Amino acid sequence: MSIAFKPEETFRGDYSYRNSDAAVLRFPFPFPEDRYMYSVNIEPHVRSGPSDVFLRPFDVDEHYIAECRDKAITLERDPGRCQVLPHMMMAQWDTLELLMENLSADYPEQFSLIKEGDDFGSRWTWINRPLGIEQSFIFGNAETLPCEPFEYITRQAQGDFAICDQRDDNLFMDAGMVTSQADWSLEFDVGMSFMEWHGPVPLAHQTGVFERALKYLLMLRLGQPVRRLNWTMSINPRLDTSPESYPEWGPDRASVTPDNAGQKVHLRVELQTLWRLPRSNAILFPIRCYLASLEDLARVPKWGARLHRVLSSLPPQLVEYKGLTRYLPAALEWLAQHDDGRELPVGTEPGITTLGPR
Amino acid sequence: MLHSDIKSRPTYTQLEPDLSGSQHLLIVEGDTVLPGRLDSLAGTFAPVEENLHTWLVGTQAGGLGLGKVWRLPGVADVVDAFACATRGYGIGDRLYVQGTEPFLWSVAKAAAIIGFSAEQIHLHHAGSLRRRVWCTHCHTVTEDVTTSIASCAGCHRHLLVRDHFSRRLGAFMGVMVDAEAPGEVPAVEESFA
Amino acid sequence: MIGETLTLKVAAACAISPSLRHLRLVAADGSKLPPAAAGAHLQLVLNGAARTHRNAYSLISRPGARDAYEIIVRRVPASRGGSAFIHEQLKVGDVLEAGWPGNLFAPVRTARRHLMIAGGIGITPFLSYLADFAFGGADYALHLCCREDEQHVFDPWLAGKSSVSVHWDADGHRLDIPALLAAQPVGSHLYVCGPAAMNDEVLELAAAAGWPASHVHCEHFGSALSGGEAFRAFLAKSGVEVSVGEDESLLEAIERIGVKASCLCRGGACGVCVTPLLDGEADHRDHYLSAAEREAGRLILPCVSRARSGRLVLDL
Structure with missing residues (x-):
């Protein structure tokens, strides 16, 4: 499968990031119903679903090269976005193996993995054609890579990655590569337990959602990954909306008007998957971020109208927590023109196969 | 402000000896000792006095009935004493700490580095509510924060002090309060005196 | 994968x-x-x-x-x-x-030292631990308690491994468990796998020696857990009654008649098969339910637990 990469697009400065029509149609739209409902919504991460992004366990799309470059810029400015506690070395190798095996099997035109053996101590050669990388190394020997294995492979993957160590009937966020997050700080949160790092999330604690999710995840099985979608909104197609760089992107929130909301306001959807890792027994938590402007989304009539209705029904605590307070009214005003009040079918599918002209 | 709905916010207990422990180490921040408090601690720890060591930090106050007593000038000396521990600590040992939050977490972190488990460490908050604040933007730690909004000692931004707490850093999170509208700083309150 | x-x-x-x-x-x-x-x-x-x-x-x-x-x-x-x-x-x-x-028995990665106590065939999980620790360079000690005539059975997997001691029931060869447990430094984790009586003894001694509960790990095994007197169970949702034989578990009997029940460890440890108990008195043999949950009598783990009375009614 060939992918038409857009290596020159940017996620900062002039924000030249754009979605092709195909990218809009495969966007993992997260709202099946008109009203907002908070739920854990975990399901098996099988190779199918209402969007093409579910067809492969680790989705690679037209933004791959540009995203990897943006990640490198963020890491150059703040190396603390990659954190690995010392006891996580086995989990680092698990992550490298999982990503290399899946990417090379699902995207053979772009990635190859040549192994002389499967055990630690075997020579492996990794070829990443889009980024022009060929690396020979000894599996299990970190000194044969240019950096530690987790950083090495996650620099070459879209999205963020956290690894949770499992002990004492709890999960601890003991490693992460986090450069495109929705306003949480890995450097602050690293080492925290499941309840601690979810501490700031409003409403959900009282309903026992996190206790149930934790019990479920502790039993996550090797070979049976699960997924869920999460969402928030960003001004401009910016990957790095971290608290670290909040002074840079915070002012953008005050720049939204009902006239420019269509271009400026982006729905930010995270495809979160969870994988039991084989050697370390840790859990890998990839968070793959998809961005689409309100204008992009409104080209799918069902999505434009649905988004208007969902955003109108958000509880105020959630509006505050997601940082929407300042610009939500302008976004709703812009979206209102795309909602004629007709009944919308349940489900997240776009309901069309081609988009009209922009 | 010692209690919060945020689950990362630690909760603290009264100190009492865990009788299942083998050796007991009590560390007290001198500033936080109210008159009569050491005598009261001695009474509480009497059942384990034979296996009790007490480190009194920054005080000349008495230590009668607190087992073997050491005096240390400051919290940095406590951290050093753990880091250079020549006598190994055992898996059955217990650590009890009394002090302000920055003190408690400096000690707890030093103990964790040499292997103490959270279950072996009992923390009792006493004295001021002042906070250690970690700046999310420049990563500088600002000590002795008593206000809801504080100036960062590193980048001088106005930081909103949140209840989100990191045990690893022993600090609360500080986030720029006027990033979205520069200069719009809400009224500063004395929240953690 | x-x-x-x-x-x-x-x-x-x-x-x-x-x-x-x-x-x-x-x-x-x-x-x-x-x-x-x-x-x-x-x-x-x-x-x-x-x-x-x-x-x-x-x-x-x-x-x-x-x-x-x-x-x-x-x-x-x-x-x-x-x-x-x-x-x-x-x-x-x-x-x-x-x-x-x-x-369900992975080593704890943050441990400063791993102390393993095995009883006989209970050594099996630790054979894979040893290979893992060799890779990571972790500090460990393995104590195998077995019959004297079994002392060399596992040699092929222990060859070249330091810090392995074998003990049996004879003067000069017994393991002094209290002394061993008292001598461990902070940051140690204890793992025990053996017959139920040995597990229980080690767990009690560790608690008495002040070991924090989160540093003590036990893998239960032994098929004696699942057998017992025959009884009957009615599956309310499915509307069928099943006879549970002496040598099969309630879960096995449920599976035998084709009713789907989720499960994982099949040893009463993981809790995946926990099922609402609508009627009847359970003989709880799991390691999952809390004392309060057992007392309430509204849940059962069919992989190991059985009936104390003649008939159970499950919400399945």
Whole structure:
């Protein structure tokens, strides 16, 4: 499968990031119903679903090269976005193996993995054609890579990655590569337990959602990954909306008007998957971020109208927590023109196969 | 402000000896000792006095009935004493700490580095509510924060002090309060005196 | 790396003692197996003469191995179940269904030191631990308590490993457990796997020596858990009644009549099979329910627990 990469697009400065029509149609739209409902919504991460992004366990799309470059810029400015506690070395190798095996099997035109053996101590050669990388190394020997294995492979993957160590009937966020997050700080949160790092999330604690999710995840099985979608909104197609760089992107929130909301306001959807890792027994938590402007989304009539209705029904605590307070009214005003009040079918599918002209 | 709905916010207990422990180490921040408090601690720890060591930090106050007593000038000396521990600590040992939050977490972190488990460490908050604040933007730690909004000692931004707490850093999170509208700083309150 | 079941072929089988059989299992189609962790187990589907058994065995192969899985199976005295099938009927070339490896007994990665105490065949999870610790350079000690005539049975897996001691019931050879537990430094983790009486003794001694509960880990095994007096169970949702035989578990009986029940460890540890109990009194044998939950009598783990009264009604 060939992918038409857009290596020159940017996620900062002039924000030249754009979605092709195909990218809009495969966007993992997260709202099946008109009203907002908070739920854990975990399901098996099988190779199918209402969007093409579910067809492969680790989705690679037209933004791959540009995203990897943006990640490198963020890491150059703040190396603390990659954190690995010392006891996580086995989990680092698990992550490298999982990503290399899946990417090379699902995207053979772009990635190859040549192994002389499967055990630690075997020579492996990794070829990443889009980024022009060929690396020979000894599996299990970190000194044969240019950096530690987790950083090495996650620099070459879209999205963020956290690894949770499992002990004492709890999960601890003991490693992460986090450069495109929705306003949480890995450097602050690293080492925290499941309840601690979810501490700031409003409403959900009282309903026992996190206790149930934790019990479920502790039993996550090797070979049976699960997924869920999460969402928030960003001004401009910016990957790095971290608290670290909040002074840079915070002012953008005050720049939204009902006239420019269509271009400026982006729905930010995270495809979160969870994988039991084989050697370390840790859990890998990839968070793959998809961005689409309100204008992009409104080209799918069902999505434009649905988004208007969902955003109108958000509880105020959630509006505050997601940082929407300042610009939500302008976004709703812009979206209102795309909602004629007709009944919308349940489900997240776009309901069309081609988009009209922009 | 010692209690919060945020689950990362630690909760603290009264100190009492865990009788299942083998050796007991009590560390007290001198500033936080109210008159009569050491005598009261001695009474509480009497059942384990034979296996009790007490480190009194920054005080000349008495230590009668607190087992073997050491005096240390400051919290940095406590951290050093753990880091250079020549006598190994055992898996059955217990650590009890009394002090302000920055003190408690400096000690707890030093103990964790040499292997103490959270279950072996009992923390009792006493004295001021002042906070250690970690700046999310420049990563500088600002000590002795008593206000809801504080100036960062590193980048001088106005930081909103949140209840989100990191045990690893022993600090609360500080986030720029006027990033979205520069200069719009809400009224500063004395929240953690 | 996505999947649920494996089809395995017996590549080698040999007796390493009168009661222990070592099996080497490979993928029947010659493909690679999923890698597994230290402490992982494999659940085998054993089609015995009378009925199907699902038994879990610790993997003793090196962690991450993808060419073969290895297990050691002890013949349970008077067993008519899975272990008898493996000892009497299974031969090289036979094909078995299995689940992907699971893990309820992984070593703790933050440990400063790993102290392992094994009773007899309870050494099996620790054989994979040793390979893991050798890779990571972790500090560890393994104490094996067994019969004097068994002391060399596991030598092939212990060769070249330091910090391994073998103990048996004779003067000068017994393990002084209280002294051992008292001498461990902060940051130690204790793992025990052996017969129930030994596990209980070690757990009690560790608590008495002040070990924090989160530093003490136990893997329960022993098929004696699942058998008992026959009883009947009514599955309310399915509307069927099933007889549970003396040598089968409630879960096995439910599966035998084709009712789907989720499960994982089949040993009362993981809680995946927990089921609402609508009527009847349970004989709880699991390690999962809290004392309060047992007292309330509204839940049961059908993988190990049975009826105290004659009949149970389950919401299944």
